[in-house]
Amino acid sequence: KTLVALRAMLQVAESGGQCALIAPTEVLAGQHLRSITKMLGPETSAEVMPTLLTGQMTAPERRRASLRVASGQSRIVVGTHALLSDKTIFADLAFVVVDEQHRFGVEQRETLRAKGNNPHVLVLTATPIPRTVAMTVFGDLDVSTIRTMPAGRAGIQTFVAPIAEKPAWFSRVWQRAAEEVDKGHQVFVVCPAIDAQDAAEPVIEDDGEPGPDGEDTARKGPRFGVEQVAARLAREPVTAKLRMQTLHGRMTGEEKDGIMRAFARGEIDLLIATTVIEVGVDVPNASTMIILEADRFGVSQLHQLRGRVGRSGVPGLCLLVTDAMPGTPARERVEAVAATLDGFELAEVDLELRGEGDVLGGAQSGARSSLKLLRVIKDAALIARARDIADDALAGDPALERHPGLAAALQDRLGMEERAALRKN
Structure with a gap:
C-alpha cells in the first residue's frame, strides 16, 4: 500500500x-x-x-x-x-x-x-469497515484491490482461548509466549486499557470504530490493563526472565518511538501494549500476538492487530483470549476472526454485525442507517445493477432533463445535508 x-x-x-x-x-x-x-x-x-x-x-x-x-x-x-x-x-x-x-x-x-x-x-485500508463498504457500493470511488500477500510470508494461525470455560489455558498462553521467545522470536501482548483500575480509562484506546458491545463495556470495565499485566508477568516464572516493556498512549511520541525501535532491533522479547501498535507496525521477527479480552475489540481491529505478526518467513500465531461465553455476540465475533484470514470476508461479517451506517450522513455504524428496505450485503447485485443504470442515464442526460420524474424524486429525497454528505464521501 x-x-x-x-x-x-x-x-x-x-x-x-x-x-x-x-x-x-x-x-x-x-x-x-x-x-x-x-x-x-x-x-x-x-x-x-x-x-x-x-x-x-x-x-x-x-x-x-x-x-x-x-x-x-x-x-x-x-x-x-x-x-x-x-x-x-x-x-x-x-x-x-x-x-x-x-x-x-x-x-x-x-x-x-x-x-x-x-x-x-x-x-x-486493509479491512474496510461497514460504512466504507457501503460507500464503495453506492459511491463514486474507483476501487483497486490487492488480494495477494507480500511474497515470503509464512501465514498466521489463530486460536480462541476461552478462559472462562478453561481457566488453565491462561497459564498455557504465557508458556506459549515463552516458547516463542526461546525460539528467538518476539511477542506482542495487547490489553484493552492502560490501567484497569482507573475508572476514567476508556475501554479501547485510539479506536476509530464504535465499541462492538456498548452496553457490556459501559457496565463492566476491563480486567486487564497494561500496568496490571506487566506486573503479573514479572511474577510469572515462565515470563519473569524475559525482557519486557510497555507501550501506550500516555507516553510521549519520543518514548513510543524509542520503544518501537528497540523492539524492532530485537532488544525487547515481549511488548505489552494498548492498540497503539494496531496499524503499520512492521517487526518481521515478531511471531506471536496475544490479545487479552479480545471480545472488547471490533472485528476489523482484531484483524489489524493480528496482522502485526506473520510478516516474514516466521510463522505467526494469534491467541484471542476471552471470557465471553459460547453463543453470545461477543464470542461469535471473536470466533469469526479466528475462522478466517480473509479481510474481505471479515468486512462482510462486520457489516452484518454492525450495519452499513448512514450512507447519506455521517454515522459510521448501522444504528442510523438511512436504508429502509435495502441491505448492502443481501442486495449487492441489485445495487450494482442500479448504479450501472444510473451511470448510463447520467452519461446521456447529466441534468436529468429527459428524466423529470427521477429529478423530482432526487430533489424530494436529498436535502442540503444529504447532498453535502455525499460530496464528502
Missing part, C-alpha cells in the same frame, strides 16, 4: 503539487516517513523534502516543519491529526492520502481535503 501511495505522490510532486499522507498514530506516521525517505533515496528526498508533522513534536520542530509545508518547500508531508489543525497551511495541496482510513471520521477526512483546491484523494 505504501509503495502504491508513494508512486502516486511522486507524480503529483513532479508536477509541483504537494501531497499529504495522514496516519492515525505517531508510531505509524514516523514509520511512513522513514520508509518513504529510504525508498526515495538521498537525491530525490532532498528534492521533494519529506516532512513529518505531529502533535508531539517540540514547538521549534513543529514550527520548522510547518514553514516547510506552508512555503511549498516540502512536497510530501506525512503526519497525524496535526495536519487537520488550522495552523497547518499548505502552499498547494493537490493530493491527499488517508492511511488506515477507517480510523478517521468523515469530517476529519473532509477537513484535510478542504485545505487544497479539490485535491485528488486516495484512501487505504
Whole structure:
C-alpha cells in the first residue's frame, strides 16, 4: 500500500503539487516517513523534502516543519491529526492520502481535503469497515484491490482461548509466549486499557470504530490493563526472565518511538501494549500476538492487530483470549476472526454485525442507517445493477432533463445535508 501511495505522490510532486499522507498514530506516521525517505533515496528526498508533522513534536520542530509545508518547500508531508489543525497551511495541496482510513471520521477526512483546491484523494485500508463498504457500493470511488500477500510470508494461525470455560489455558498462553521467545522470536501482548483500575480509562484506546458491545463495556470495565499485566508477568516464572516493556498512549511520541525501535532491533522479547501498535507496525521477527479480552475489540481491529505478526518467513500465531461465553455476540465475533484470514470476508461479517451506517450522513455504524428496505450485503447485485443504470442515464442526460420524474424524486429525497454528505464521501 505504501509503495502504491508513494508512486502516486511522486507524480503529483513532479508536477509541483504537494501531497499529504495522514496516519492515525505517531508510531505509524514516523514509520511512513522513514520508509518513504529510504525508498526515495538521498537525491530525490532532498528534492521533494519529506516532512513529518505531529502533535508531539517540540514547538521549534513543529514550527520548522510547518514553514516547510506552508512555503511549498516540502512536497510530501506525512503526519497525524496535526495536519487537520488550522495552523497547518499548505502552499498547494493537490493530493491527499488517508492511511488506515477507517480510523478517521468523515469530517476529519473532509477537513484535510478542504485545505487544497479539490485535491485528488486516495484512501487505504486493509479491512474496510461497514460504512466504507457501503460507500464503495453506492459511491463514486474507483476501487483497486490487492488480494495477494507480500511474497515470503509464512501465514498466521489463530486460536480462541476461552478462559472462562478453561481457566488453565491462561497459564498455557504465557508458556506459549515463552516458547516463542526461546525460539528467538518476539511477542506482542495487547490489553484493552492502560490501567484497569482507573475508572476514567476508556475501554479501547485510539479506536476509530464504535465499541462492538456498548452496553457490556459501559457496565463492566476491563480486567486487564497494561500496568496490571506487566506486573503479573514479572511474577510469572515462565515470563519473569524475559525482557519486557510497555507501550501506550500516555507516553510521549519520543518514548513510543524509542520503544518501537528497540523492539524492532530485537532488544525487547515481549511488548505489552494498548492498540497503539494496531496499524503499520512492521517487526518481521515478531511471531506471536496475544490479545487479552479480545471480545472488547471490533472485528476489523482484531484483524489489524493480528496482522502485526506473520510478516516474514516466521510463522505467526494469534491467541484471542476471552471470557465471553459460547453463543453470545461477543464470542461469535471473536470466533469469526479466528475462522478466517480473509479481510474481505471479515468486512462482510462486520457489516452484518454492525450495519452499513448512514450512507447519506455521517454515522459510521448501522444504528442510523438511512436504508429502509435495502441491505448492502443481501442486495449487492441489485445495487450494482442500479448504479450501472444510473451511470448510463447520467452519461446521456447529466441534468436529468429527459428524466423529470427521477429529478423530482432526487430533489424530494436529498436535502442540503444529504447532498453535502455525499460530496464528502
